[in-house]
Amino acid sequence: MIPVEILNRTMVAAVLHGPGDVRLEEVPIPPIGPKDLLARVEAASIDFTDRKVYLRGSHPMITIPGLFGHEWAGVVVARGEQADIRWQPGIRVVAANSAPCTVPSPAARCRACRRSRQSMCERLLYNNGAFAPYIRIPGRIVEVNLHELSPQVPFEEAALAEPLACVMHAIRRMQVSDGDRIVIIGAGPIGLMFIAVLRHRYGQSIRLLSLDHHDDRLALARYFGADEALNTVGAPLGAGVREAFGTEMADIVIEVVGSTQAYQEAFEAVGRGGTLIAFSGVAEGTGLSLDLHRLHYEEIQIVPIYHHTPGDFASAVQAIVRREVPVASLITARLPLMELSRALEMVQERTTLRTILLP
Structure with a gap:
């Protein structure tokens, strides 16, 4: 259930409306379903894909108008009544921005997943909304693409797990x-x-x-x-x-x-x-x-190479946890969410490697 202090409240979030049109708007804090979680975003990363999506005004993973941002780490603040009991409020987490087929029976999965090509899943569920104080984590992502973080792992470093997962996918192949x-x-x-x-x-x-x-x-x-x-x-x-x-x-x-x-x-x-x-x-x-x-x-x-799989994402999280990839060296700017437009310009001008937004 969503705590009383969050229930029916609003937040300021980035919403993409079309080419070159992203607005910071007051929207409801995302409601969650029975198997979903709600997390507080502690750090969100902005990358060149975000810039491309912003300029084009569309992407397969976003329904326009739609919440923007897909790389993040944060803290669980609420869980649906049917969500896995392990995900309690207060747990530090990082989640991927998608989930492939998760049905138990292989025969019920899409053809791509049956062929072990989960990045090509015909029912790939995307999740956006990282450029906001709170983000909903759909049950399918909770099931296969959510990882707990120890206190030793900074949120801003964990937020780079998603792009690193794409690299892991490429190297695996x-x-x-x-x-x-x-x-x-x-x-x-x-x-x-x-x-x-x-x-x-x-x-x-x-x-x-x-x-x-x-x-x-x-x-x-x-x-x-x-x-x-x-x-x-x-x-x-x-x-x-x-x-x-x-x-x-x-x-x-x-x-x-x-x-x-x-x-x-x-x-x-x-x-x-x-x-x-x-x-x-x-x-x-x-x-x-x-x-x-x-x-x-x-x-x-x-x-x-497109996207990643749950195995790739798990490998990326472990590489960050074990300090196998010095992702901290990639973070060259930190900005509040209100400076999203500036952050997008910095990506385009290549005056930063990775900018962390702090909602």
């Missing part, structure tokens, strides 16, 4: 061998997470090259574990790969910029039998010209 040359195009938060996780998982058995246009981010790439970090302003990507590896070909190229040019150069940098990890989302209808001769005769794989 990568085939990495000893001696592999891996290129990460883009040294923003996602690119840096890739470096940290790959280095922790494979140690010195692989070589990591980070490419970006910002020297401050490249310095962080070295700190996170890159063997080489090169500024490619005004130079073709292949030149940077050749400088680092002595060849223009890489075994794995991870694209985390989200531009047609970056994707084109990434494909051209993949060597024989190599893999392009297509991580970044682009606008609908965006095309890419590929050399199908190379694709076929050099057996180049293109592995698109």
